[in-house]
Amino acid sequence: MKRVNSLGIVSFKRTAETVDVLTRIHVWAQAHKIPILFHPSLKGLLPPKARIARSQRSLITNSQALVSVGGDGTFLAVAHLSSFSEKPVVGINLGSLGFLTDIGPEDVESALLKIHRGNYRIISRMVLQARLRRRRKTIRTFSAINDIFINRAGSPKLTSISAWHGKRFITDFQADGIVVATPSGSTAYSLSAGGPIVDPAVSAFLLTPICPHSLTERPLILPSDKPVRLVVNQKNPSVMISADGIDSARLRQGDEVVVSHAGAKTNLIQLGERSYFELLRKKLHWGQDYKLRRERT
Structure with missing residues (x-):
């Protein structure tokens, strides 16, 4: 790949x-004369000579690649910032799990x-792109790298959601909510709701009900060539849509959420051939012996 001369x-x-x-990143960049x-x-947290961007857009425009320092949540936020430019992103993992963040803090400089x-x-x-439609008009648009989900938030009532794949009706879900995930997001919220793990090389949508009332309503893997359409059936002021847990909005009875392939893509930097x-x-x-792990800890 081509050299990266600005970060x-x-x-x-x-x-x-x-x-x-x-601070280590700043020192490394100065030593190698690489503009960052x-x-x-981050103003006020760094050495006086550190260059602070005037704005988020200025940061992205003047960088060949972006470095996320934090956990998967930080990485998703950075990927959202760069989605309009498709600038590649790499993550330094300071979180717990780190499915998206590739670098440990001990390996930063190398x-x-x-x-x-x-x-x-x-x-x-x-x-993913999700269009929120109300009375046949698109009132908001969301994008997501992991998932778009609808849930009942703090309401004790189940949510009734009708689902279509393209023009084909799937079913009416009675559940706490529903997740539409990418293969990248199959190890996130969808997995905790009982969804399958899907290799990110597969072009598919995952449709995973959250705590469905019927035990026979299982997760689905759908071709991504047609949109998934979700309709909120009942009046419940607590029902919300969320995109990667970053952007959200309240939904009304009759609202439609149309989830499709976005025109943009997220480019991740990967080191090595893992x-x-x-x-x-x-x-x-x-493949690990959990009994031995417990004894060691």
């Missing part, structure tokens, strides 16, 4: 570990040097 650094954490990593810009929200020298590859991931199954083994501890 944009984003973090929304304010821990001592975060400041340490950000830090997100405007990883950034590999990226600078072009020793990486780009992995493209699907992005397979998706290696990632699953590492993050989900597949």
Whole structure:
């Protein structure tokens, strides 16, 4: 891949570990004479010579790649910022699980040097677009890398949602909610709701009901060539739509949510040749003796 000669650094954490990593990035960049810009929200946390971008758009425009410092939540937020430009993103993991963040804090300098020298590859991931339609008019548009979900929030009542794939009716779900996920998002909310793990190389939508009233209403894997349409059937002021847990809105009875392939994509920087199954083994501890793990801890 081509060399990366400018980086944009984003973090929304304010821990001592975060400041340490950000400072190390600044020192490394100065030593290698590589221009880097830090997100405007980091002003005051960094050494005086650190360059702070005037705005988020300025940060993205003037960077060849973006570096997320935090967990998967931070990574998703950074990927959302860059979605209009398709600038590649790499994550330094300061969170717990880190499915999307590829670099440990101990490897920051060596990883950034590999990226600078072009020793990486780009992995493209699907992005969802959800149009919220009310009275036949689109009133809001959402984008998501992991998932679009509808849930009942704090209401004790089940949510009634009708679902279509293209023009074909699927069923009326009576559930706490429903998740439409990308394969990348199959290890996020959808997985905790009982959905399958899907290789991100597959072009598909996952439709996963959250705690359905009927035990026979199981998750579905659908071709992504047709949109998924969800309609809220009953009046419930607590029902909400959320995109990656970042952007949300309240829904009304009769509202439609139409989920489709977005025109944009998310480009991830990957170091090395690690397979998706290696990632699953590492993050989900597949093949490990849990009894031995408990004894060691």
